[in-house]
Amino acid sequence: MAFRSKRVRRLVLRVLPVTVALVVLLVSLVLVSNVQQEDSGLNHPYVWVLVLTVFALLVVLAAIFHRVISLTKKVREHAPGAMLSARWVRYFLVLSLPPALIVYFFSAYFLTRTVDSWFDVGVEAALADSLELGQQFLENRTLEVRNQVRRLIREIDNPADDVDAVRRTLLANVSAGGPLELSVMEGDGRMVASANINMLADLPERPGDYALLQALDRGEYAAAEPVADGILRIRVIQRLPFDVPGRQGYLLQAIYPLPESITSLANRIEKEYYRYQNLSFLREPLKQSFILILSLVLLLTVLLAILAALNVARKLVTPISKLAQATREIASGDLTHEVRVETRDELGFLVQSFNEMTEALTSASQEAEHSRGQLQSQSEYLETVLGSLTSGVLTVGDNQRVVTANAAATQILGVPDGFFTGRSLSERAEKTPLLAPLFELIWSQIGRGTAEWQREIRLQVHGQTLVLLVRGSRLGKGISHSGGSVIVFDDVTILNQAQREAAWAEVARRLAHEVRNPLTPIRLAAERLRMKLMSKLDAKDSTILDSATGTIVSQVEALRELVDAFGDYAQVPQLVRAPIALDQLIKDVVALYQHEDQRVNFRLKLIAGPPGLSADSGQIRQLLHNLVVNSSEAVAKDQQAEVSIRTRQITQAGKKWLELEVSDRGPGYPAMVLENPFEPYVTFKTNGSGLGLAICRKIVSEHDGRITIHNPTIGGACTTIILPVDMNP
Amino acid sequence: MRFCASLLSITLFVLAGCGQPEEQDYAFAIKDVSVRPAYQSLDVRLQQELELSSQAREALEHGVTLTVRLEMELLSDSDLIITHRETRRFQLRYLPLSERYQLTEEDTGELKAFSRLRHMLASMDDFNIQLSTGPLPPGGYELRTRISLDERRLPTPMQLPSWFSSQWQHDSEWSVWPFEVSV
Numbered sequence: 001m002a003f004r005s006k007r008v009r010r011l012v013l014r015v016l017p018v019t020v021a022l023v024v025l026l027v028s029l030v031l032v033s034n035v036q037q038e039d040s041g042l043n044h045p046y047v048w049v050l051v052l053t054v055f056a057l058l059v060v061l062a063a064i065f066h067r068v069i070s071l072t073k074k075v076r077e078h079a080p081g082a083m084l085s086a087r088w089v090r091y092f093l094v095l096s097l098p099p100a101l102i103v104y105f106f107s108a109y110f111l112t113r114t115v116d117s118w119f120d121v122g123v124e125a126a127l128a129d130s131l132e133l134g135q136q137f138l139e140n141r142t143l144e145v146r147n148q149v150r151r152l153i154r155e156i157d158n159p160a161d162d163v164d165a166v167r168r169t170l171l172a173n174v175s176a177g178g179p180l181e182l183s184v185m186e187g188d189g190r191m192v193a194s195a196n197i198n199m200l201a202d203l204p205e206r207p208g209d210y211a212l213l214q215a216l217d218r219g220e221y222a223a224a225e226p227v228a229d230g231i232l233r234i235r236v237i238q239r240l241p242f243d244v245p246g247r248q249g250y251l252l253q254a255i256y257p258l259p260e261s262i263t264s265l266a267n268r269i270e271k272e273y274y275r276y277q278n279l280s281f282l283r284e285p286l287k288q289s290f291i292l293i294l295s296l297v298l299l300l301t302v303l304l305a306i307l308a309a310l311n312v313a314r315k316l317v318t319p320i321s322k323l324a325q326a327t328r329e330i331a332s333g334d335l336t337h338e339v340r341v342e343t344r345d346e347l348g349f350l351v352q353s354f355n356e357m358t359e360a361l362t363s364a365s366q367e368a369e370h371s372r373g374q375l376q377s378q379s380e381y382l383e384t385v386l387g388s389l390t391s392g393v394l395t396v397g398d399n400q401r402v403v404t405a406n407a408a409a410t411q412i413l414g415v416p417d418g419f420f421t422g423r424s425l426s427e428r429a430e431k432t433p434l435l436a437p438l439f440e441l442i443w444s445q446i447g448r449g450t451a452e453w454q455r456e457i458r459l460q461v462h463g464q465t466l467v468l469l470v471r472g473s474r475l476g477k478g479i480s481h482s483g484g485s486v487i488v489f490d491d492v493t494i495l496n497q498a499q500r501e502a503a504w505a506e507v508a509r510r511l512a513h514e515v516r517n518p519l520t521p522i523r524l525a526a527e528r529l530r531m532k533l534m535s536k537l538d539a540k541d542s543t544i545l546d547s548a549t550g551t552i553v554s555q556v557e558a559l560r561e562l563v564d565a566f567g568d569y570a571q572v573p574q575l576v577r578a579p580i581a582l583d584q585l586i587k588d589v590v591a592l593y594q595h596e597d598q599r600v601n602f603r604l605k606l607i608a609g610p611p612g613l614s615a616d617s618g619q620i621r622q623l624l625h626n627l628v629v630n631s632s633e634a635v636a637k638d639q640q641a642e643v644s645i646r647t648r649q650i651t652q653a654g655k656k657w658l659e660l661e662v663s664d665r666g667p668g669y670p671a672m673v674l675e676n677p678f679e680p681y682v683t684f685k686t687n688g689s690g691l692g693l694a695i696c697r698k699i700v701s702e703h704d705g706r707i708t709i710h711n712p713t714i715g716g717a718c719t720t721i722i723l724p725v726d727m728n729p
Numbered sequence: 730m731r732f733c734a735s736l737l738s739i740t741l742f743v744l745a746g747c748g749q750p751e752e753q754d755y756a757f758a759i760k761d762v763s764v765r766p767a768y769q770s771l772d773v774r775l776q777q778e779l780e781l782s783s784q785a786r787e788a789l790e791h792g793v794t795l796t797v798r799l800e801m802e803l804l805s806d807s808d809l810i811i812t813h814r815e816t817r818r819f820q821l822r823y824l825p826l827s828e829r830y831q832l833t834e835e836d837t838g839e840l841k842a843f844s845r846l847r848h849m850l851a852s853m854d855d856f857n858i859q860l861s862t863g864p865l866p867p868g869g870y871e872l873r874t875r876i877s878l879d880e881r882r883l884p885t886p887m888q889l890p891s892w893f894s895s896q897w898q899h900d901s902e903w904s905v906w907p908f909e910v911s912v
Contacts, residue, residue, distance in 0.1 A: 226827055226831060277792040
């Protein structure tokens with residue numbers, strides 16, 4: 001309904017006024033084209049018709065102006081189809097205007113020539129001659145009747161003497177062939193006597209003042225005079241030869257008819273001459289009128305052409321505009337747009353095809369979207385899988401660039417997120433020299449082109465040995481990628497160490513078992529031997545015996561201690577975790593050693609607690625003993641020996657840790673210890689068992705912590721331990 | 730060439746018409762009007778002066794019939810309502826055969842022929858008209874009179890130019906003549 005009312009409104013507001021204006025224009029122009037016809041009945045409304053025509057032209061012009069402005073605005077706004085409309089209008093005008101102008105100029109030329117051709121000198125001269133002939137005839141006839149009237153005057157008596165006699169004379173002289181009316185009047189025109197051939201006729205007509213005046217002055221007036229219906233008659237007035245004292249005298253008036261045939265011919269000649277003169281006089285105004293009408297017709301044609309061009313362009317371009325608009329919307333992602341098919345021509349077919357294409361595009365887009373969603377979910381699934389892997393995974397392209405790296409890869413190698421993204425292995429090797437052996441290994445293996453390979457590599461990263469088991473597989477070239485390799489590596493440091501520790505534990509357990517058993521009999525045998533023989537030997541031999549058995553006992557004791565130590569290492573204790581105050585524990589241990597050796601100065605920088613630290617206090621106490629002993633022994637020779645113990649809380653990988661650092665200014669760890677820091681039986685002390693650091697690492701590991709050793713650049717040795725702290729104690 | 734000349738002449742004609750009015754030696758003027766109430770009518774005597782422009786005279790002599798329009802309106806002083814309106818038209822023609830000027834009153838069909846144009850115009854200088862107004866109540870009245878050349882009666886091609894040419898403006902404009910009607 002709204003659509004219908006909109007169409008009606010558009011019809012009323014836009015089409016109707018222009019249509020009415022056009023009809024008015026055409027009708028007006030047809031009417032005024034009869035301009036040369038005197039009897040067309042258009043004389044009165046002519047000017048108003050022209051004014052109305054100009055007004056109608058203005059209406060059409062306004063409609064065109066409005067549409068041109070609208071089109072210009074659309075062109076400036078780059079509205080779909082506007083440029084095409086403007087171009088169409090231009091072409092239409094270029095094609096239609098020249099013929100219209102040519103027709104106009106030639107029509108105007110021929111029109112003016114035609115008007116000129118109406119007038120011929122010969123015709124004009126002939127008409128003038130005919131008129132002169134008629135005038136000559138009238139003149140001759142007038143001369144004749146003048147003579148007749150002169151003769152009649154001689155017969156008329158003096159009216160002052162006998163009016164009746166005058167009347168009788170007049171009556172006797174009127175005749176059908178002669179004067180129709182005779183009358184005698186005074187000089188001022190007052191009738192004295194008259195006679196008419198028609199007895200019922202009215203009184204004689206008084207002559208005009210000019211005729212009277214001329215007759216009185218010159219004695220005679222004679223002229224052919226027009227009366228009703230184009231009839232001519234000859235009026236002759238002559239003065240009667242009677243003087244009347246005090247008056248102007250008497251006049252005789254005679255009215256003569258002209259032969260009907262002559263009158264008719266004279267009238268026609270006069271009428272044609274009159275018409276020709278009229279037309280000749282109106283020649284220029286006629287031309288002007290014709291040119292004006294022709295100009296209006298041209299203007300109407302031009303305006304109609306422009307209006308038609310605008311309308312046709314709009315009608316033709318509308319489907320294309322809609323298509324362009326729909327294309328824009330589809331390009332912006334709106335695939336639901338459908339263009340309504342309004343015509344059944346090629347444009348309608350184009351619109352229909354466009355709609356079908358849009359439907360196909362929508363379907364394809366939905367399928368693509370579905371596929372993309374699936375791909376996305378698969379990608380996310382793969383990322384999740386890779387992210388959840390504890391193994392580090394790198395994909396490396398043939399150009400040495402790292403394509404992807406999962407979270408475990410950066411975590412294992414201790415590099416920040418995004419470390420590998422888009423970078424080449426050589427760039428990363430330069431950036432992190434400690435990891436360079438790994439990258440070089442990967443690149444060299446890729447360079448060999450081996451389908452699958454596996455290597456174990458040991459890296460020293462931040463004072464820690466990192467053992468990685470690296471495996472590589474070459475990727476085939478597919479549609480979405482251009483080959484490359486996938487590298488998977490695992491941190492086998494702990495596994496490696498656990499295996500070693502298990503081996504050492506087995507060694508220690510066997511050693512303790514096999515060695516501890518014979519030690520007691522050996523010691524008892526040595527003490528019995530000494531006790532039995534000591535008294536039986538002389539002083540010299542007894543001294544030797546005492547020394548030998550003492551040596552045996554002491555060495556057995558040393559062996560026992562060694563075996564006990566191995567026993568401790570091999571022992572798998574049951575951890576009893578409980579909240580501990582580490583600062584207090586450190587102070588207790590330090591106090592013990594402070595009393596034993598006054599030379600060693602312990603510098604403590606401890607945080608309270610910390611709360612949330614849960615550990616086996618016995619194990620931690622042994623850990624502290626080992627570390628303090630190591631440091632104390634390392635600085636034992638120094639005069640100003642100083643051991644520094646510091647605790648602080650740190651955060652790593654989103655978790656809270658307690659960091660315990662024990663350092664001294666001693667000679668530092670030897671290289672062999674730094675290479676295999678926690679290897680049992682690796683010691684630099686003459687009487688050391690080589691199990692101190694190994695036990696420390698064992699205790700720390702059992703507490704889910706980490707221990708590292710290094711020699712600071714300022715000298716000495718430093719042992720760092722981190723233990724997990726419960727974030728919500 | 731002629732077409733261009735015609736087009737140019739139209740333009741010049743219009744421009745000339747829109748220009749400053751030239752000093753006129755021709756005009757229609759009403760000099761005096763005397764009104765005498767009669768039985769259900771008014772006897773009006775007009776004294777006027779008619780002079781045609783050169784273009785009008787030329788047109789007349791070339792067979793163009795000119796029409797002089799005399800308009801009269803009777804208004805009551807009390808309410809200024811037009812109680813009577815009358816228009817008389819007089820045709821001026823030149824007859825080449827008899828070389829006479831013919832004056833025809835349209836309403837009555839009365840013809841008068843003159844050998845000179847000035848005689849014909851002079852014949853209109855002083856004439857009497859009887860207005861059939863019907864009975865007029867006593868009181869003050871105004872007789873408005875105007876005499877002009879009726880351009881709308883000119884031949885069609887001359888009508889548009891006559892709008893813009895002062896040579897065709899012979900209007901006397903309205904003149905007001907008050908009078909009283911007594912009991």
